[in-house]
Amino acid sequence: MREFTLKSVAKVKQPFNKIWFVIGGLLITTIIFAQFIPFTPSSYRLSELGVIFKRLFVPYGVRTWNDYFGYFKEMQTPLIESIQISLGGTIIGSVLAFPVAFLSAHNVIKNKFISVPIKLIMNLVRSIPMIILAVLATFMVGTGVLSGIVAITLFSFGIMAKMLYEAIETVDMSPFEALESSGANKLVAFNYAIFSQIKPIYLGYVIYVFEINVRSSAVLGYVGAGGIGQVISDNILYNYNKVGVAIITIFITVIVVQIFSNWTRRKLK
Amino acid sequence: MYGKQPKRWIINTIFVVLLIVVIIFTFSGSTIKLTRLKNLDYTLGDMFRRIIKIQWDFFFGVGDYQFSQGIVHLVLETFAIGFLGTLFGAILAIPFGFLGAESLVGKKVAKISEVILLIIRVFPEIILAIILVKGFGMNAFSGMLTIGLHSIGMLGKLFSEAIDNMDKSPFEALDSVGANVWQKIRYGVLPNILPDLSSITLYRLDINVRAVSILGLVSAGGIGSILTIASSMWSWELLGTILLAVIIMVMLVDFISSSLRKKLV
Amino acid sequence: MCTAIIGVSGAGKSTLLRSINKMHEISEGSIFIDDVDVSKLKDKELRLMRRNIGMIFQSFNLVKRMNVFNNVLAGRVAYHNTFKTVFGLFPKEDKLIALEALETMGILEKAFTRADQLSGGQQQRVALARALAQEPKVILADEPVASLDPITTVQVMNDFLKINKALGITIIANMHHVDLALKYATRIIGIKGGYVVFDGNAESVNEEVLFNIYGRTIRHDEMLGATDA
Numbered sequence: 001m002r003e004f005t006l007k008s009v010a011k012v013k014q015p016f017n018k019i020w021f022v023i024g025g026l027l028i029t030t031i032i033f034a035q036f037i038p039f040t041p042s043s044y045r046l047s048e049l050g051v052i053f054k055r056l057f058v059p060y061g062v063r064t065w066n067d068y069f070g071y072f073k074e075m076q077t078p079l080i081e082s083i084q085i086s087l088g089g090t091i092i093g094s095v096l097a098f099p100v101a102f103l104s105a106h107n108v109i110k111n112k113f114i115s116v117p118i119k120l121i122m123n124l125v126r127s128i129p130m131i132i133l134a135v136l137a138t139f140m141v142g143t144g145v146l147s148g149i150v151a152i153t154l155f156s157f158g159i160m161a162k163m164l165y166e167a168i169e170t171v172d173m174s175p176f177e178a179l180e181s182s183g184a185n186k187l188v189a190f191n192y193a194i195f196s197q198i199k200p201i202y203l204g205y206v207i208y209v210f211e212i213n214v215r216s217s218a219v220l221g222y223v224g225a226g227g228i229g230q231v232i233s234d235n236i237l238y239n240y241n242k243v244g245v246a247i248i249t250i251f252i253t254v255i256v257v258q259i260f261s262n263w264t265r266r267k268l269k
Numbered sequence: 270m271y272g273k274q275p276k277r278w279i280i281n282t283i284f285v286v287l288l289i290v291v292i293i294f295t296f297s298g299s300t301i302k303l304t305r306l307k308n309l310d311y312t313l314g315d316m317f318r319r320i321i322k323i324q325w326d327f328f329f330g331v332g333d334y335q336f337s338q339g340i341v342h343l344v345l346e347t348f349a350i351g352f353l354g355t356l357f358g359a360i361l362a363i364p365f366g367f368l369g370a371e372s373l374v375g376k377k378v379a380k381i382s383e384v385i386l387l388i389i390r391v392f393p394e395i396i397l398a399i400i401l402v403k404g405f406g407m408n409a410f411s412g413m414l415t416i417g418l419h420s421i422g423m424l425g426k427l428f429s430e431a432i433d434n435m436d437k438s439p440f441e442a443l444d445s446v447g448a449n450v451w452q453k454i455r456y457g458v459l460p461n462i463l464p465d466l467s468s469i470t471l472y473r474l475d476i477n478v479r480a481v482s483i484l485g486l487v488s489a490g491g492i493g494s495i496l497t498i499a500s501s502m503w504s505w506e507l508l509g510t511i512l513l514a515v516i517i518m519v520m521l522v523d524f525i526s527s528s529l530r531k532k533l534v
Numbered sequence: 535m536c537t538a539i540i541g542v543s544g545a546g547k548s549t550l551l552r553s554i555n556k557m558h559e560i561s562e563g564s565i566f567i568d569d570v571d572v573s574k575l576k577d578k579e580l581r582l583m584r585r586n587i588g589m590i591f592q593s594f595n596l597v598k599r600m601n602v603f604n605n606v607l608a609g610r611v612a613y614h615n616t617f618k619t620v621f622g623l624f625p626k627e628d629k630l631i632a633l634e635a636l637e638t639m640g641i642l643e644k645a646f647t648r649a650d651q652l653s654g655g656q657q658q659r660v661a662l663a664r665a666l667a668q669e670p671k672v673i674l675a676d677e678p679v680a681s682l683d684p685i686t687t688v689q690v691m692n693d694f695l696k697i698n699k700a701l702g703i704t705i706i707a708n709m710h711h712v713d714l715a716l717k718y719a720t721r722i723i724g725i726k727g728g729y730v731v732f733d734g735n736a737e738s739v740n741e742e743v744l745f746n747i748y749g750r751t752i753r754h755d756e757m758l759g760a761t762d763a
Binding site for chain 2: 026029030033034035036037038039040043044045046048049051052053084085087088089091092095123124127128129130131132135136138139140149215218219222223224229232236243247250251254255258
């Protein structure tokens with residue numbers, strides 16, 4: 001782009017800095033897609049934000065603080081439902097993902113005709129956002145906690161299977177080969193060499209997925225798949241206090257799960 | 270090794286027992302009607318047949334439909350919310366990244382920043398969307414703000430980690446050359462972390478684009494708005510049409526995001 | 535003038551060297567460069583003073599993901615205001631200085647390669663080019679060859695010698711390898727337990743002097759062995 005001539009008469013060409021392409025690309029993309037987002041500052045009512053915030057966390061209307069704290073008791077059943085959904089769905093999905101991941105790992109099953117289609121289906125399931133899976137589940141088994149479990153199961157299956165097969169494909173095969181060469185049969189070698197390496201990784205992933213699923217409980221209920229989210233969608237139009245209580249419950253649950261997961265993750269190392 | 274054998278057996282049994290307990294717990298309670306699963310095998314076939322019937326007119330917004338009513342338009346809007354929201358969040362997350370880097374600001378400040386980010390992260394997106402819709406209207410702008418604000422929480426934490434793990438040796442060299450703070454940042458920090466920050470942001474874009482589908486439920490824009498219609502109409506065909514569009518978009522974004530990230534090492 | 539500082543690990547070589555450009559603070563006393571007490575300088579004056587002192591590190595301290603040219607150019611930041619440097623608006627003369635420094639070090643063809651794609655010896659040369667780009671009067675080197683293999687070590691030491699003779703820049707280096715120090719330096723400073731126990735010509739260093747500095751006979755790993763490139 002720019003040429004320099006040194007004292008020694010040597011010539012140097014400075015190549016074009018690629019960063020300008022990146023910035024240009026970003027700018028163009030931003031301008032194109034900003035067309036889809038309306039920007040009308042005059043219509044914004046920022047004071048409403050404050051009002052809602054207050055309504056969520058401070059009793060209003062005819063309600064008192066007693067009422068407010070009373071709502072927490074009503075959270076019991078929905079909370080248990082949410083845990084049933086997150087925990088159960090994660091476990092079932094992860095258990096189902098285990099064999100499927102092995103079947104699709106190309107260092108376990110050498111036959112590409114089996115591993116590639118399975119990977120394709122997995123990628124398909126993984127590309128579906130949780131909420132669409134939830135709606136799909138309600139179509140399949142009706143609204144209620146069962147659909148939540150089905151949705152979480154499918155979702156967990158999708159991400160677990162992919163993470164697992166990637167882990168299996170990058171596992172260290174040398175202990176396996178060593179055991180095989182020393183006379184052990186394939187199954188035993190597999191169990192000791194590969195399984196044992198995968199198990200701690202697998203557990204780590206299960207906890208990670210569980211964390212994600214607990215956070216989805218707010219959304220699931222919203223589409224009728226049960227749990228605490230249902231409290232929110234039922235009350236969003238007329239009783240913000242209950243919604244606020246539900247939010248706090250979700251908050252506490254997620255933080256507890258985070259702490260638990262950090263602790264377990266540390267222990268696994 | 271033989272001494273450890275019985276222990277392993279015990280741990281395995283405990284795991285299996287725990288698993289069974291969890292399963293029982295999951296399906297207990299009067300709210301679950303397991304009988305519905307029985308109908309599933311006949312439903313699955315019917316489901317599949319109906320979900321494949323894509324409504325192409327509606328998909329592209331041609332024929333009886335306007336482009337702005339079509340699914341493609343909605344998907345583009347979904348991506349727009351995801352892209353601009355992530356960009357917005359990434360830019361605002363940078364100062365948080367610096368504030369949360371222990372090696373730069375010390376333990377106290379880093380801890381405070383970490384807690385603030387935690388609160389932002391844990392706040393359910395759907396609630397954030399509901400609140401923002403009241404303030405900014407039932408449009409894609411509220412959606413973009415939701416994604417943006419939520420991403421600050423996620424990105425801020427990862428940015429701090431990247432800054433903490435950064436190679437600090439150029440700092441010494443720049444000090445010895447006589448550089449001031451800004452020059453040290455420009456020539457010591459930026460070139461090293463920009464690739465990392467970009468990689469983190471691209472990964473977040475991937476996740477965010479999926480999260481946008483939730484926003485439509487509360488009228489904050491995106492494909493979620495049609496989802497509620499499909500849901501209330503129990504229409505498999507509509508759901509199938511939506512699914513096709515979403516899957517294509519997610520796979521495209523996933524592909525672009527991974528290829529760009531591979532180039533960033 | 536080529537000076538080498540030698541001594542046991544931990545004797546204080548690094549401390550002494552880094553006190554010269556105030557990378558290390560001293561608790562009492564003064565350090566004079568051209569009649570200016572370096573230890574009392576602060577902020578802007580300190581930075582202006584550091585402009586004239588180049589520093590070479592054992593681990594090169596280059597920005598790995600940046601290309602060689604920009605790494606060397608970074609040596610010029612203290613000569614311009616913040617705005618220009620942050621936006622990379624260096625004047626043409628500066629860019630020529632940087633390129634010429636690279637030419638002197640014999641790695642001009644690598645000017646636009648990423649720093650982490652070079653070998654250890656090449657990276658140290660880039661670091662030297664960066665120091666040269668400062669147009670310094672003195673170059674401090676903190677164990678500059680400790681991370682390099684024997685052959686590259688000799689090459690880099692020859693580069694130091696070339697800079698010293700051709701450009702008249704004073705070199706002060708911490709050396710781990712005694713034989714290297716004795717071969718390349720004209721003046722030797724021996725440090726023991728935080729004190730200067732020897733300061734004189736390289737020729738006057740004999741076994742007895744070394745025994746005094748190190749408190750024992752020289753170990754095998756403190757001699758490089760290879761003498762010619």
